[in-house]
Amino acid sequence: MFEPIFIVGCERSGTTLLRIILNQSAELHIPGESWFLKELSKHRDSYGDFSQPHQRWFFIRDLQLNHATKDTFxxxxxxxxxxxxxxxLKQVAPADFYGAAASLFQASAHKQGKPFWADKTPRHVTQLDWLAQAYPTAKFVHVLRDGRDVALSLMKAGWEKNIKSAASRWQQRVSYGTIIGSQLGNERYYELKYEDLVTQPELSLRKLCTWLGIEYSPDMLQHHTKTKDHINRDWHLHARVAEPINGSRAFAWKKKLTRIQVAEIEHVAGALLDQLDYELTSPKLFRVISRVAS
Known part of the structure; x- marks a missing residue:
């Protein structure tokens, strides 16, 4: 039996890149961000067992009204x-809410000629424990990226007002994900570092595919030729995924952040950066001074 796969991580960590790469697989289909599972599960009593037309209609209607992102449903x-x-939905009935939701992912995969599905919704990292209970056999891929690069990218995207709040977002999401992931164990939880993906793409993908139980394909490294087939919003935020994988994308913060900005991030998230084996560059005293100065 196929085990659902959820790709999670702090925003701007490389989950979109991984989604497009894995979509080159002949086995796995990963649609755009969903962000409805926990929200609509609150109405599962209204949906019943999906055996009646009105129950299915209510679910479809709610999916049409639920924002997956700011601009998509x-x-x-x-x-x-x-x-x-x-x-x-009719074919899978009688079913509970989670089985019904899975049936739509499965139908979407079959329409693309693929047997398996995954969900790529970065914010699901904040619901990891809930998802693990809702789908007891699910596997989780947590994409990790140096928090200094993430903070820089969040600021560039306009999603955070300052470098400290960007660092805090990364610290909170990644810390939560790693804690829950460690409780799930190696059979259900996998950490993929963005830096490994862009500097050792084939090796990283082969290892991941083995863990996922799908076949690695060289086509995965030609993802950039089909990027626009998978990106239908916010193209300006994902333009780099239309280029071949380039190891220079790793640790861009070293050239683009000031010493003060680096110190501010390391003050907020230094312990987690160190835990994940990202080298700290600011002396402890300088990190404290940066906090006082700001």
Whole structure:
């Protein structure tokens, strides 16, 4: 039996890149961000067992109204017609909410000619414990990236007001994910470092594919030729994934952040950076001075 796969991580850590790479697999289909599982599970009593048309209609309607991102809705990610979604839900009934949701992911994968599905929603890292209980056989891939690069990218995207809040977002999400992941164990939880992915792509992907139980394909490293097939929003934020993998993307912060900015990030998230084997560069005293100065 196939085990659901969830790709998570702090935003701007490389989850989109990994999604596009793995979508070159002949086995795995990963749609856009979903962000509805926990939200709509609150209404599972209303959906019943999905055996009745009105129950299926309510679920589809809620998917159409639920924002996956600021600009997208959850139903659209499946690229299913209303009749296709209705048929998928009817076929799996009677089912609980989680089985019904999985049936839509599965129908979406089958429509793309693939047997398996995964979900790539970075914010699910904040729901890791809940998802692990909702899908007891699910596997989780946590994409990790140096918090200084993430903070820089979050600021560039306009998603955080200052470097400290960006560092705090990274620290909170990654810390939570690693703690829950360690509780899940190696059979269900896998950490993939962005830096390994861009500097040793084939080796990193072969290891990941073995753990996922899918076959590695050289086509994965040609992901950039099909990027626009998988990105339909915020192209300016993902333009780099349309280029071949380049190891220079790792540790860009070393050239782009000031010493004060680095010290501010390391003051907020230094312990976690060190825990994940990212070398700290600011003396402890300088990190304290940067805090006082700000």
């Amino acid at each position: 959850s139903f659209d990610i499946f690229q299913l017609t209303l009749s296709e979604a209705e048929a998928a």
